[in-house]
Amino acid sequence: MEAGKHTPAHERHGIESQADATASAPKTLPAPNTQGETSKEFAHGEPSGTLDAHAEIAASTKSMTPTTASPDEIGSGAPTAIMDNSEAYTATYELETNPSTNTQSMTCPTEGTEMQNNTQNSDETLSTLMQSTTLGQFTETETSAALTDDTAWQDSTLESQPPPWTLGKTKQSPQISRTASYASVLGAGIAAPAPSGPSTVVKRKLVTVRRIRRIDEPTKMNGQVVLHIDGWTVVESKHPFMDLKDWKVGELVVFFEIDSVLPQRIEFIDLFSNPKRLTTFQGKPGYRVISSAKGKYLSQGLVFRLKHFSDIYGPFLDRCKEIGHKAASKEIMAKSFEDLLGVVKWELPEEDIKEGVAGITPAFVVNPSWYRAQNIEREIFAPSWRNKVWQVTEKLDGISMHIYKVAAGSKWFGTLPVLPQGQEYPASMRDARGHVGVCSRAKDFMDRPGNLFWDAAKGGSSVASKIWDIPYPNISVQGELCGSSIMGNTMELAEGEHRFVVFGIWNFDTGTYVNVKEVAEICKRLQIEHVPIIGYYKIGELASNMEELLAKANGKGTGAFGGISEGFVFRCLDGKNHFKVISNEWLAVTGK
Incomplete structure (x- = not known):
């Protein structure tokens, strides 16, 4: 697929497609138009604004609808995690909206406790909406305590910042059945901290139970929400997998940290698809x-509902009955699974380390398409x-390459790979x-010596x-x-010659491309090779239909570097829309 598109919540952002580049002006093109325009219709090469989240989200932070609760409010509220199928007890709630503070509170009349959610778009007052929620085989006294005595999470969640680390050694445990005691499940987690000393093993917690602290709902993210879990942010579908209920502030969830490798289990069947x-x-x-x-x-x-894992959720319910919800919550949140x-x-x-591969392309680097x-x-x-002004450049036949910088202390810096012990960045x-x-x-x-990409950089x-001289x-x-060993060398570069030719700059902080004219000016000032710019035109100045546009590409002839020209790339001056026109003659000659 030629177009850029956004992947589901569990998939990495990035698309397969060739990058663009460009060259000298053909005699058949009219004088360029130097007046630029800005389009707000589409974003990042998409023919529909709803398909691209980059520019839309960056431009609409004011359209966020956050759902949040303070620690005290969540601490005394009813946990969503244990509101699930039971025959023994039903708790009754009243949901009220305060129009003066624009908040909703859920109150258990008999206990007087509440959980608050900010709801900026609450336009009406709900007086006494009765909501029945069932819980698992608790006595009335036990259930009331489980619902209201829920402040322990503040100690185990708020005071820890990601990534959580623990001291101690682990042991392998067999699969735990639904009826297993919670103590046996805890045995499968991290043992209690061992005394410090040279023999202490430091082990990172990869799978933990945590609470959702805040939920942001950007209006243009197509049904996705941003979950804030301690210091982490996770973009998820509004409705979790196989569940029609929305995520809730204060909800206990199972959190999988980055660099976790998940096995083939029924709970992960959608991921393995x-x-x-x-x-x-x-x-x-x-x-x-x-x-x-x-x-x-x-x-x-990744985030999953607690009840998604029966071998964690079931023993947790049993433990709530034994020691109460407050203690059980604190206990489960202190462990890893x-x-x-x-x-x-x-x-x-090891083989990648030897070959000079530091890992996969960083998540914040956006591949052009x-x-x-x-x-x-x-x-x-x-x-x-048709009436907008576009930068028209020659399309070069090479492979996509990025040279990126991340400022020390930025949020992106912490996502860079940590090298194995004994390895250092040059x-x-x-x-x-x-x-x-x-x-x-x-x-x-x-x-590393001999790395083709770094040699070109x-x-x-x-x-x-x-x-470092670029002001972002x-x-x-x-x-x-491009080079003699790349893509069959259709550009006819000299043997052993390889060069990196710039066509764009992506700004991580704004999630947008830098204006194409500014990119050209930066390259000129710093004497960086830029793809050959043919000119700045309105589409209507070049062609009135597709046949005429293709004819322009076919008539380009020899490219700026040699060999037959691959075609053109059009980039709108606002950096949002891009497309390519491939020469049919180039396709015929190269067999591509």
Whole structure:
């Protein structure tokens, strides 16, 4: 598929498609138009504004509808996690809306406790909406305590910041049945902290039970919400998998940290249906949890309903009956469950380290992807596009490459891979200012001798060092890696010649492209090689239909670097819309 699109909540952001680039002006083109326009209709090469979250989210932070509750409010409220199928007891609630404070509170009349949710779009007052919720085989006294005595989470959740670490050694445990005692389940988690000393094993908690502290609902994220869990943010579908109920503030959930490798279990069946995210680790198939960029948000981790895992949820209910909900919540939130669920921590394979691969392409690096003109003919020649001014460049035949920088202390810096013990980033990649990286569509590379990507980044225009002179703290410079050993060398470069040619700059902080004219000016000032710019035109100045537009591409002839020209790339001056026009002559000659 030529177009960029957004992946589901559990998938990494990124699309397969060729990157763009561009060259010298043909004699058949009219004089360029220097007046620019800005389009708010579509975003990031999409023919429909609803398909792209990057620019939409970045431009609409005021449209957020947060749902939040303070620790005290959540602490005394009824936990969603244990509101599930029972025959023995029914608790009655009253849901009231206070129009003066624009909040909703759920109150158990007999206990006088409440949980509050901010609801900015609450327009009416709900007087006494009776809501019945069933709970699992509790006596009346036990259930009331479980619902209201719920402040322990403040100690175990708010005071810890991600990633949580624990001291002690682990032991393997067999599968726990629904009727197993909770003590046996705890045995599958991390043991109590051991005395400090040289023999102490430090182990990262990968799977823990936590509470949702806040929920943001960006209005243009197509049914997705942003869950705040301690210091992490996770972008999820509004309705969890196989569940029609919305996520709730204060809800107990099972949280899987990034770099968790999930095994083939029935609970993860939907994840394993996506072959692009599967991996083989330690000789077994698995699903690796990674960060993914959703517009200006980083989604870091996976979240499941507590009841999704019967071997955790069932014993938790039993434990609530034995010691009360407050103590049971504190107990379960202090443990980790990776051993119980068969989850292990992903580590970079030794062979990748030897080859100079630092890991996969960082989540915040967005791979370019443009529609082919033939697929969006209606949009191209509609008035909204036809009358806008576009930067037209020659399309180069190479592979996508990114040179990125991340400022020290930024939120993106903490997502960079931690090298194995004994490995260090070279000075060309890491200093007091931050981090410089080089990556392809799929892999992030270490600066090692002989690495083709790093050789191109440091050679030629020296973008790897000049990137610090670009006036944005967190960006990726996008371009085409062209050369004699790439794509059959249709550009006819000299043997052994490889060059990185820039066509765009992606701003991580705004989730948008830098204006194309500004990119060209930056490249000129810093003497960085930019794709050949043919000019700035309105589409109507070049063609009135697809046949005429293709004829322009076919007539381009020899490219700026040599060889037959692949075609054109059109980029709107607002950085949101892009498409490519491939020469049919180039396709015939190259056989591509």
